[in-house]
Amino acid sequence: MTTTVRRAGAFALVGTGGLLVPAVSRVAPQVVAAVAGTVPFTDRMTSQAVATVAGTLPFIAVAVLALYVIDEGFVFELFARPGDREDGRLYGLAGFSLAIAGLSLLGLQFALPMTVFSxxxxxxxxxxxxxxxxxxxxSDPAVATAGFVAGGSVLGFGAGLATVALTPESVLPATLAFFAVSGALLASLLRAVLFARDDxxxxxxVALLLWLFADLGVAVSPVRVAVALAVTGGFGYVSYWLDxxxxxxxxxxxxxGLLTIVLGDYGWFAMLITFFGVGALSTKFRYDEKQERGIAQENEGVRGSGNVLANSLMALVAVVGFAASPTYVPVSPAVFLYAFAGAVAAAMSDTLSSEIGGLFDQPRLITTFERVAPGTDGAVTWQGELAGIAGAGLIAAIAVAFESVQPLGALVIVGAGVLGMTAxxxxxxxxEGRYFGNQVVNFLATAVAAVGGGGVALALGAL
Structure with missing residues (x-):
């Protein structure tokens, strides 16, 4: 067993102690009632205080020991990360324990569900x-990432089931599975862009995201969760395998993709995956020629998390808005459908106009129409514009096929896509290049399209 595996096992053991928190939340009122003989309002407050102290104090104590007491010996070597050895303090263990203590405080004193905590x-x-x-x-990084997501999902789901058994909370297994998988994916993504000490x-x-989902009260279908996992996992593997x-x-x-299927619908996912697929193919299309012209996407066309988020974040906002309406957001859910489709259509339009239009000579700057070199920011060609309109039309066609959008609604989606492409x-x-990078510009363009598509739908009574 390697040092890193032993250390990870030790941290997992500390995390397992988190199940004491939901157990304490259930036992504390019974203890106070037995002592007081009754549970008036003041005793309920006392039971809450007892549960908070009993639930958070052990993890605070671990943090204190890690920072001020344990500086050598077996326990130190078991938990120490490379930076901890240099400083002589178990900062990683202290941060991990304090994070658990903070979340337990939110659960015991505020409204964070215990299933979300565990x-x-x-x-x-x-x-x-x-x-x-x-x-x-x-040693394959992709396999290791899959291991994190699989292990975190399975044990997170198990912790949720255990918490339901320990507390009065009633959460369906399908919802717990959705929480576990979406939380594991988010954690894996954040770990990829942050440092180990930021765990x-x-x-x-992760807890805050799952708290949001819990508050939305989304009805999660077991079939939809299973389909979402199978389909998105398959597409994810293919996208990585194809570079x-x-x-x-x-x-x-x-x-x-998972959030789009579960919080939105299959039609929403069809639009999103069409953008990912067609966008990736257009990026690879005549890639060597694009390299010669100096307009090829970096990293041989491999899209990173920043690129994916820049083009899809507004679509995700629309999905969450759809799930929250009309209970939390007093707007028709159909408005968020058009905001979502508009954002995806804009991302598709911009990608195709850039990847196809960049292959043609004599582009013109959109603000002055003067001829500029291929690849100049803001340069357009008529071929690229037509490709962009076709891309928006493809997204609109999918919306018509899956979401029963009428012809007028399809025109709104195409218009939103072209609006975003022009923006x-x-x-x-x-x-771009002066104040913002390409990814910020992509996000702003999809935001313009989402607001445009959703705004027109709202003005026309959601069509």
């Missing part, structure tokens, strides 16, 4: 252990 803790603790076990067997931030971020996305980009795409070109000609 799921988030186990995802990070056991996902990390599974990843290191896989790395000890095979406490990852744990808290269309990096590991972080693959994880980001799978997470977006991208205008931003490219004016602010």
């Amino acid at each position: 799921t988030a803790v186990f995802i990070l603790a056991y996902g990390n252990l599974a990843e290191h076990l896989v790395r000890a067997w095979r 406490p931030l990852v744990m808290v971020s 269309a996305a990096s590991i972080a980009g693959m994880v980001t795409g799978v997470l977006l 991208d070109s205008l931003l490219g000609a004016t602010v």
Whole structure:
């Protein structure tokens, strides 16, 4: 057993102690009632205080020991990361324990569901252990990432089931499975872009996302979750195998796909995956020629998490808005459908106009129409514009096929896509490279399209 595996196992053992928190939350009122003989309001407050102290104090104590007491010996070597050895302090263990203590405080004093608390803790603790076990067997980063997601999902789901048994919370297994998988994917993504010492931030971020999902009260279908896992996992693997996305980009795409199917619908996912697929193919199309012209996407066309998020974040916002409406957002759910489709259509239009239009000579700057060199930010060609309109039309056609969108609605989606494509070109000609990078410009363009598509739908009574 390697040092990293032993260390991950030790952290997982500490994380397992998190199940004491939901147990304490159930036992504390019974203890106070037995002592007081009754449970008036003041005793309920006392039971809450007792549960909070009993649930958080052990993890605070571990953090204190890690920072001020344990500086050598077996326990120190078991938990120490390379940076900890240099400083003589178990900062990693302290941060991990304090994150659990903070989340337990949110659960015992505020409204964080205990199932969310335990799921988030186990995802990070056991996902990390599974990843290191896989790395000890095979060094492929993609396989190790799959190990983290699989281990975190299974143990996070198990922790959720255990918490349901320990507390009065009633959460369906399908919902727990959705929480576990989406949380594991988010944790894997954050770990890919952050440092190992930021694991406490990852744990808290996962808990906050799952808390949002819990508050939305989305009805999660077991069949839809199973289909989402199978389909998104398959597409994620294919995209990585074809070198269309990096590991972080693959994880980001799978997470977006999962959320789109579960919170939105299959038609929403069809639009999203069409953009990913067609966009990847257009990037690879005549790639050598694009390299010669100096317009090829970097990393041989492999899309990272930043690129995927820049083009899809507004679509994800629309999906969450759809799930929250009309209960939390007083807007018709159909408005968010058009915002989603508009954002995806804009991403498709911009990608095709750039990847296809860049292959033709004599592009013109969109602001002045003067001839510029291929690859100039804000440069357009009529061939690229037609390709962009066709891309928006493809997304609109999928919306018609899956979501019963009427012809007028399809025109709104095409218009939103073209609007976003034009906004991208205008931003490219004016602010890209000076104030913003390409990914920010892509995000702003999809935001313009989402607002345009959703705004028109709202003005027309959601069509």
